[in-house]
Amino acid sequence: MSMHHGAFCVFCDNPRTIHADKRQWLIHLAGHREKIIAHIVDNYEKCPLGAYPRLIPSKTEYAGHLKWSHTKKELFLWAYQNLIEGQISVLP
Numbered sequence: 001m002s003m004h005h006g007a008f009c010v011f012c013d014n015p016r017t018i019h020a021d022k023r024q025w026l027i028h029l030a031g032h033r034e035k036i037i038a039h040i041v042d043n044y045e046k047c048p049l050g051a052y053p054r055l056i057p058s059k060t061e062y063a064g065h066l067k068w069s070h071t072k073k074e075l076f077l078w079a080y081q082n083l084i085e086g087q088i089s090v091l092p
């Protein structure tokens with residue numbers, strides 16, 4: 001039996017518990033790039049990636065910023081650390 005704790009992927013159309021390690025999660029999240037960007041634009045007033053939160057009033061520019069000013073790796077790592085990892089650590 002797997003020792004990995006499961007977590008929900010909020011970006012899947014039919015959310016289900018996924019049992020995966022960090023590396024596998026990052027690969028999974030890579031399939032949701034557009035949804036992750038939309039999620040950040042909708043839920044974070046300032047860009048949460050990078051050292052200093054950056055306010056970008058235009059949603060279109062904000063999405064472009066997430067796409068071009070940050071690497072894909074940064075984006076997927078952020079999604080893992082903020083949306084997935086917390087679920088894993090609170091599960092018994």
Ligand SMILES: [Zn+2]
Nearest residue numbers: 009011012032
């Ligand atoms: Zn997913």
Ligand SMILES: [Zn+2]
Nearest residue numbers: 047049050054
């Ligand atoms: Zn940024």
